Amino acid sequence: MAQTLNVTVAIVGAGPVGATLAAALAAANIPCAVLDAAPLPPMEMQAFDGRCYAVAAGSRPVLEAAGIWQRLPEPPCPIERILVADGEPGRPPSPLSLTFRAAETGQEAFGWMVEARSLRVALNARLPHLPALSVFAPATAEVASRGPEGVSLQLSTGEVVHAQLLVAAEGRRSPLRGQAGIRTTGLDYHQIGMVGAFAHERAHDNQALEMFLANGPFAQLPLSHAPAGAPFPHASAFVWSDKTAIAKRMLALDDDGFSRELARRSGGLLGEVRVIGQRWSYPLTAMAAERYTAERMALVGDAAHGIHPIAGQGLNLGFRDVAALADLVIAAVAAGEDPGGPALLARYQAARRPAAMMMLGATHALEKLFGNGFPPLRAARRLGIAAVDRIGPLKRAFARQAMGLG
Numbered sequence: 474m475a476q477t478l479n480v481t482v483a484i485v486g487a488g489p490v491g492a493t494l495a496a497a498l499a500a501a502n503i504p505c506a507v508l509d510a511a512p513l514p515p516m517e518m519q520a521f522d523g524r525c526y527a528v529a530a531g532s533r534p535v536l537e538a539a540g541i542w543q544r545l546p547e548p549p550c551p552i553e554r555i556l557v558a559d560g561e562p563g564r565p566p567s568p569l570s571l572t573f574r575a576a577e578t579g580q581e582a583f584g585w586m587v588e589a590r591s592l593r594v595a596l597n598a599r600l601p602h603l604p605a606l607s608v609f610a611p612a613t614a615e616v617a618s619r620g621p622e623g624v625s626l627q628l629s630t631g632e633v634v635h636a637q638l639l640v641a642a643e644g645r646r647s648p649l650r651g652q653a654g655i656r657t658t659g660l661d662y663h664q665i666g667m668v669g670a671f672a673h674e675r676a677h678d679n680q681a682l683e684m685f686l687a688n689g690p691f692a693q694l695p696l697s698h699a700p701a702g703a704p705f706p707h708a709s710a711f712v713w714s715d716k717t718a719i720a721k722r723m724l725a726l727d728d729d730g731f732s733r734e735l736a737r738r739s740g741g742l743l744g745e746v747r748v749i750g751q752r753w754s755y756p757l758t759a760m761a762a763e764r765y766t767a768e769r770m771a772l773v774g775d776a777a778h779g780i781h782p783i784a785g786q787g788l789n790l791g792f793r794d795v796a797a798l799a800d801l802v803i804a805a806v807a808a809g810e811d812p813g814g815p816a817l818l819a820r821y822q823a824a825r826r827p828a829a830m831m832m833l834g835a836t837h838a839l840e841k842l843f844g845n846g847f848p849p850l851r852a853a854r855r856l857g858i859a860a861v862d863r864i865g866p867l868k869r870a871f872a873r874q875a876m877g878l879g
């Protein structure tokens with residue numbers, strides 16, 4: 474006889490968004506199951522993994538409430554200042570730049586740089602110890618039935634999970650989204666995002682740099698410390714978007730050549746630089762699901778939306794989905810209402826889809842405005858950047874949006 478597990482919420486996909494939702498709900502004693510096609514422990518890689526997330530100030534309370542922030546193995550590096558500038562490879566940032574200071578908004582930091590590996594360590598330390606949560610990994614699931622009574626999932630491990638709400642958190646290619654007939658619209662930027670870490674000679678002083686270059690933006694994001702054996706005492710992560718053909722050439726370079734190209738794009742602010750650890754690359758696309766819900770199902774994270782990494786907001790959007798859905802489910806359970814019913818799903822969609830569409834539009838507009846080397850446009854946007862720097866309320870409004878506090 475297959476074992477049947479009855480839960481309130483079943484989450485398919487234990488990436489950063491699905492796993493955080495599982496921890497947030499289980500921490501509030503909502504019975505949950507989460508499953509992932511990949512085994513969880515090997516996600517904690519031994520080798521230095523330079524991939525990092527800029528976790529916005531507004532996302533930190535989500536991770537704290539889920540008991541994850543407290544379990545990060547290393548203190549995340551705060552981003553206290555952000556220098557935004559137009560630039561050209563091999564040249565310093567334009568002096569007509571814009572500096573955001575967290576202190577000017579009354580916050581200690583815009584956000585914190587959390588290594589992907591650290592987040593995984595914290596999630597893996599949290600998930601198995603929540604009595605309300607059952608974890609299945611590696612496992613996949615088929616929807617066996619779906620109706621007014623709930624959803625039944627047949628797991629590849631043999632168990633049957635019956636839930637009132639099913640959450641699709643399997644990332645961009647979400648099979649559950651497709652099976653529910655939810656259409657998506659997509660956009661290819663014809664760019665590749667190169668991600669990793671580099672050591673540098675001069676201190677970053679907790680400052681991030683967003684350099685707008687004609688072929689795509691280059692971001693330097695401060696890390697707490699350089700790993701043991703690094704050639705320089707300080708380290709930062711980079712998210713460097715470039716045209717596909719150029720990025721492929723860059724990725725084929727050896728460490729010396731790649732480090733030279735990094736130095737040309739980081740504006741010379743950090744002295745000598747040297748790439749460390751592995752480089753990762755992702756083709757850059759945007760995606761919007763036409764709906765975030767289907768019968769007894771909600772989409773969260775990259776299953777619902779995908780945006781350009783120009784503003785480092787992709788995962789933060791997912792954390793906002795987590796906050797909205799967790800609040801609605803916890804309130805519904807407390808009020809004795811159906812946590813997977815049409816009323817709750819409509820409230821979730823109304824809370825999240827317009828906000829995510831706005832972020833998608835804003836990141837797309839930024840990419841288009843700044844990814845253009847046409848000289849008159851470049852001059853105009855440099856003046857625009859400098860003007861925003863001088864208009865205090867506008868600058869603070871931008872900063873609060875980036876922090877997820879807008």
Ligand SMILES: Cc1cc2nc3c(=O)[nH]c(=O)nc-3n(C[C@H](O)[C@H](O)[C@H](O)COP(=O)(O)OP(=O)(O)OC[C@H]3O[C@@H](n4cnc5c(N)ncnc54)[C@H](O)[C@@H]3O)c2cc1C
Binds near residue numbers: 485
């Ligand atoms: C270059 C680049 C840089 C970025 N930088 C930032 C940043 O600085 N800040 C930020 O906020 N965001 C950033 N992002 C975005 C961020 O990486 C994503 O938004 C985030 O990973 C989405 O998390 P997720 O849990 O929704 O999906 P994913 O991370 O894709 O996780 C999905 C999970 O589902 C599992 N899965 C898949 N299919 C199945 C299945 N059929 N059954 C069961 N499980 C399944 C997978 O194994 C995986 O564990 C960046 C993205 C890129 C491309």
